Amino acid sequence: MEIVQKIxxxxxxxxxxxxxxxxxxxxxxxxxxxxxxxxxxNAYVIGVTGAPGVGKSTLVDQMVSHLRKSGKxxxxxxVDPTSPFSGGAILGDRVRxxxxxxxxxxxxxxxATRGAFxxxxxxxxxxxxxxxxxxxDYVIVETVGVGQDEVDxxxxxxxxxxxxxxxxxxxxQALKAGILEVGDIFVINKSDREGVDKTVGDIRLMIxxxxxxxxxGWRPPILTTQAAFDKGIRELLDEIEKHRLHxxxxxxxxxxxxxxxxxxxxxxxxxxxxxxxxxxxxTSSGEFEEAIKSIIDKKxxxxxxxxxxxxxxxxxxxx
Amino acid sequence: MEIVQKIxxxxxxxxxxxxxxxxxxxxxxxxxxxxxxxxxxNAYVIGVTGAPGVGKSTLVDQMVSHLRKSGKxxxxxxVDPTSPFSGGAILGDRVRxxxxxxxxxxxxxxxATRGAFxxxxxxxxxxxxxxxxxxxDYVIVETVGVGQDEVDxxxxxxxxxxxxxxxxxxxxQALKAGILEVGDIFVINKSDREGVDKTVGDIRLMIxxxxxxxxxGWRPPILTTQAAFDKGIRELLDEIEKHRLHxxxxxxxxxxxxxxxxxxxxxxxxxxxxxxxxxxxxTSSGEFEEAIKSIIDKKxxxxxxxxxxxxxxxxxxxx
Numbered sequence: 001m002e003i004v005q006k007i008x009x010x011x012x013x014x015x016x017x018x019x020x021x022x023x024x025x026x027x028x029x030x031x032x033x034x035x036x037x038x039x040x041x042n043a044y045v046i047g048v049t050g051a052p053g054v055g056k057s058t059l060v061d062q063m064v065s066h067l068r069k070s071g072k073x074x075x076x077x078x079v080d081p082t083s084p085f086s087g088g089a090i091l092g093d094r095v096r097x098x099x100x101x102x103x104x105x106x107x108x109x110x111x112a113t114r115g116a117f118x119x120x121x122x123x124x125x126x127x128x129x130x131x132x133x134x135x136x137d138y139v140i141v142e143t144v145g146v147g148q149d150e151v152d153x154x155x156x157x158x159x160x161x162x163x164x165x166x167x168x169x170x171x172x173q174a175l176k177a178g179i180l181e182v183g184d185i186f187v188i189n190k191s192d193r194e195g196v197d198k199t200v201g202d203i204r205l206m207i208x209x210x211x212x213x214x215x216x217g218w219r220p221p222i223l224t225t226q227a228a229f230d231k232g233i234r235e236l237l238d239e240i241e242k243h244r245l246h247x248x249x250x251x252x253x254x255x256x257x258x259x260x261x262x263x264x265x266x267x268x269x270x271x272x273x274x275x276x277x278x279x280x281x282x283t284s285s286g287e288f289e290e291a292i293k294s295i296i297d298k299k300x301x302x303x304x305x306x307x308x309x310x311x312x313x314x315x316x317x318x319x
Numbered sequence: 320m321e322i323v324q325k326i327x328x329x330x331x332x333x334x335x336x337x338x339x340x341x342x343x344x345x346x347x348x349x350x351x352x353x354x355x356x357x358x359x360x361n362a363y364v365i366g367v368t369g370a371p372g373v374g375k376s377t378l379v380d381q382m383v384s385h386l387r388k389s390g391k392x393x394x395x396x397x398v399d400p401t402s403p404f405s406g407g408a409i410l411g412d413r414v415r416x417x418x419x420x421x422x423x424x425x426x427x428x429x430x431a432t433r434g435a436f437x438x439x440x441x442x443x444x445x446x447x448x449x450x451x452x453x454x455x456d457y458v459i460v461e462t463v464g465v466g467q468d469e470v471d472x473x474x475x476x477x478x479x480x481x482x483x484x485x486x487x488x489x490x491x492q493a494l495k496a497g498i499l500e501v502g503d504i505f506v507i508n509k510s511d512r513e514g515v516d517k518t519v520g521d522i523r524l525m526i527x528x529x530x531x532x533x534x535x536g537w538r539p540p541i542l543t544t545q546a547a548f549d550k551g552i553r554e555l556l557d558e559i560e561k562h563r564l565h566x567x568x569x570x571x572x573x574x575x576x577x578x579x580x581x582x583x584x585x586x587x588x589x590x591x592x593x594x595x596x597x598x599x600x601x602t603s604s605g606e607f608e609e610a611i612k613s614i615i616d617k618k619x620x621x622x623x624x625x626x627x628x629x630x631x632x633x634x635x636x637x638x
Binding site for chain 2: 030033034037038041051053167255258259262263265266267269270271273274275277278279282283288291292295296298301302303304305306307309310314
C-alpha cells in the first residue's frame, strides 16, 4: 500500500491521518497497521504518568528539547480520555508544546478515543506502532491520572516515569497499589515546593517495602526536577538511558518483557474485537431496550436480564 | 434464601461475607444479588472522587459523623483498584475511619477487585446494591483518581462530589473533559492552602463555559472545606440535600436518570458476562499462546492473529 510506504518514510500528513483514523476507529486503519507491523520494534518507548497538575506536559516538553539537542527524533502521544458525556475532545496538543511545532524531528499528537471498552488502550498502542514505524527514535506516551487505562497503556513502555509533586503524599497508600509497581523511575517535579524531602522519603520507603518485586535487579531511582526551569531534565534522561541499558543487559528479562508486551497487546485487541462483534450488537438490540424498561419497573433483576440476553446471543454457539 | 433475609435485616456478618464474595467474584454471590434486587433503590448514593492526596477519606469520615448525628445510617465503599501486578489489596479500610468502628449505624468496606474487564465497576455497583438492601440511608462511594473506572462507578451515584485542593489547577484543561461533567458539587478541600481563590475561579470558569450541558437546571456549587478541622462539612451536606431535592423535583429528569442508570448497569453486566464466557476462554487456549510466539517472531502481526482467533471462536456461532 502506498500509505504504508509513506509512513515508513516519515510522511507527516500520512502519519497524522492514520493516527486520526485509529482514534476515530476507522476500519481501514487496521489494514494499514497490519502492513506496518513488521517495521515496528525500533523506537524506545517512554511512559510518563501522574495526576493532573504535576506538570507532566512541561516535563515532556523539556525532555523533547534535550533529546532533540542530542540529535534524536521524538514522537509524543498525549492520552486524554474523552468525556463519555460530551463526546468532545480536549484542546490537548493544539495549545501545548507550540515551541516544537516547526521542528520536523518532533511529532506530537493527542489521543482521545473512548471506545466501547479497551478502546483507548488499543488505539494508543496502535499509535505508538505508527510513530515507531515512521522512524522516531523515541516515543513518549503521556497519560493523565492513575486509573486502569493508564496502567494498561504504560505496559507498552520500555521505561515508565511516575511523576509526583511534593505534598501529594498524604495518602501514599492509595498510590501504592496502582502505581508503585509500574514505575521504573520516580520524578518529583516542582521540587522547589515545600515537603519535597518528605515525599522523596515516602516514595523511598515504598520502594524498599516493595523490594522483593524488583526481581529484575532494577531499583527505581527517585529524581527531583523543576521542569518549568529546565532543572533535573538531563539527569532524568541519563537515568532513562541507564534503565535502557539495564533492560538490554539481560536476555531472559528482555524476552520476558517482549512476551508480556505481545500478550498484553493481543489481549487488548481480542477484547476490542469481541466488543465490536458482540457487545455493540447486543446493546443496540430491541431486547436490550426492553430489558432496561423491565429492570426500571422491577419486573426483572439486571443479573437475570443479563444472563438471558447473553445466552440468547451465544446460544449453543460457543464450544 | 436465608442469607437474603439476613442481609435485608442488616446482619453485618452476612453483608461483609457477600461483599467479599462479590469482590472475589464468587458465582454464588450473583444468585443472592438476584434475590436482593427488589429490596434496592432506597438508599441515597453519594460519589466522592478526586486525585490521591486531596483528603477524600478525611472528608468522607467527617460526612459520616455529621450524617450519624442526624440519625442517618451510612454505608461507605472505598474503591481501591488492586495492582494488576501483585494481585494484592491495599490496607484501605483496615487502617482508616477507626472512629466509626464501634458504631452499628456505619458499615465501611473497600473494594479492590480487578476483573478481566468491567470487573471493578460491576462489583462496586453490586456492593452498593447490598448496602442499599441492608437498609442504609446513605451509601458513600469513594474512588481514587479520575480514570474511566471512576467515571463509570460515579454514574451509579445520585450526587457526585469532585474533590480538589488549591494549586492543582495547573492543567485544569486536563481535568475538564474527564471530570467536570460528572460533578454535581465541587469541593475545594484543604482550603487554608495558598491559591484557593484561583482554584475556585478556575472551576467557576469551567462551569460557566460548560453551562449548556447543565440542561437539568442544576449549576454545580463550589464549596471550600477543611475536612481535617471539620470546617465546611455541614454546608456540604446541605448542598447535597439541595441537590437531592432538585432531582426529586423533576419527574422527567428523574426517569431519565433511572433509565441511564439501568442502562449503564446492564451494559456493565453484559460486558462482564461476555468477558467470562468468551475472553477468558480464548486467552487460556493454546492458540492464544501460539499466537503470542508468532507475534514475537514477527511471523504474524497481532491484528491478523486477533482476527483469526476471534473468528475461529465465534465461527458460525453468532446469529
